[in-house]
Amino acid sequence: MDRRAIAFFVLASLFFGGTFVAAKAGLEYFSPLLFVAIRFDVAAIVLLGYVLVTHSREELLPTTRGDLVGIFATGALVIGLTNALLFVGQQYATSAVAAIVFSLNPILTPVFAAVLLSDERLSLRGAVAMGLGLVGVALVVGPDTATLLGGDALGRAILFAGTVSASLGAVLIRRADAPLSSTVRIAWGLPLAAILCHGFARAAGETTAAIAWTPAALVALGYVSIVAGVFAYIAYFALLDEAGAIRSSLLFYVVPVVSTVGGWAILGERIELVTVAGFLTIFAGFAVLGSASIDLDDLDVRSKLPGVPTTSPAAEDRSACEEPQGFRSD
Structure with a gap:
């Protein structure tokens, strides 16, 4: 990925990590589905106001079928349904289980990409890197075997459905190529997500009368609405356009790291030694993924000797057909 994509990756990881x-x-102050719905209400108002001021009428109106598919995938799948299922599922499962289930996103995304996209495929190097990332996430959240295998199967099923929604939506956005x-696509998608979540909240019997409007509640709502509901999605969907669905999904391995560090710094939560091992394992996964860009011939001692060519014809042939960092394309 280029510097622009890396910047979007870092920002999205930081903003989404703080969401947890x-x-x-x-x-503590909101019921789950209503919390999500109000979050998207605020985010939609802020972002719609921004795009109305900064974009022309022609730039705001969807003109193709791809635009409509992209808006639907953004609002209904990636934002609305995914978040609703996440918050509902966490009522029946621990946060550790939720983190691991949602970290299946980078595993599921290549499956949908293989069916729906012709220009994104996962190579063996990418598969190894993603496997290391998933192991790292499991170490970071640190659940025991009883926690993973026991508990309520309904909660895990709901969380898995949310992961499927996020993965499928991201691939559909790339396929739409709008x-x-x-x-602008997010500005159209957020009201759709808000309507969807309000419908879920109403069906679940959640009402605003149960909300405790304290300063702490307003701060939490402000973060998940503005930082995580506007800035994070702008960075994520820009990353999706820049780097593709598979590479973008890798941020779901970094988010648990950010949330763990944030919990330690802000909420006073402890970081165990096994958590540090998880951080290093995730880093190893990214190192494997990025190692494709390293030419071992550049590390050859002979390249430092005078009169010796720095590159060989074989190296030039390899560099001409080198695959991009763990992924291959048609």
Whole structure:
């Protein structure tokens, strides 16, 4: 990925990682589905106001079938249904199990990409890297075997459905290849997500009367609405357009790291030695993925000697057909 994509990756990871800390604090004052719905209400108002001021009428209106598919996949699948299922599923499963189930996103995304996309495939190097990442996430959240295998199967099923929704939606957005900008697409998608979540909240019997409007509740709502509901999605969907569905899904391995560090720094949660091992394992996965860009011939001692060519014809042939960092394309 280029520097622009890396910047989007880092920002999205930081903003989404902070969501878990803010959500944990906010759920003391809000019921789950209504919390998600109000979050998207605020985010939709802010982002719609921004795009109305900064974009022309022609830039705001969807003009192709791809635009409509992209808006639906963004609002209904990636934002609305995914978040609703995440918050509901966490009522029946621990946070550790939820983190691991949602970290299946980078595993599921290549499956949908193989069926729906012709230009994104996962190589063996990429598969090894993603496997290391998943192991790292399991070490970071640190659940025991009884926690993973026991508990309520309904919760795990709901969380898995949310992961499927996020993965499928991301691939559908890439397949749509819509001319509409990602920011405008989010501005259209957020109201759709808000309507969907309000419908779920109403069906679940959640009402605003149960909300405790304290300063802490407003701070939590402000973060998940503005930072995680606007800035994070702008960065994520821009990353999706820049780097593709498979590479973008890798941020779901970094988010648990950010949320763990945030919980330690803000909420006083402990970081165990096994958590550090998880961080290093995730880093190893990214190192494997990025190692394709390292030419071992450049590390040859002979390249430092005078009169010796720095590259060989074989190396030039390899560099001409080198696959991009763990992925291959048609």
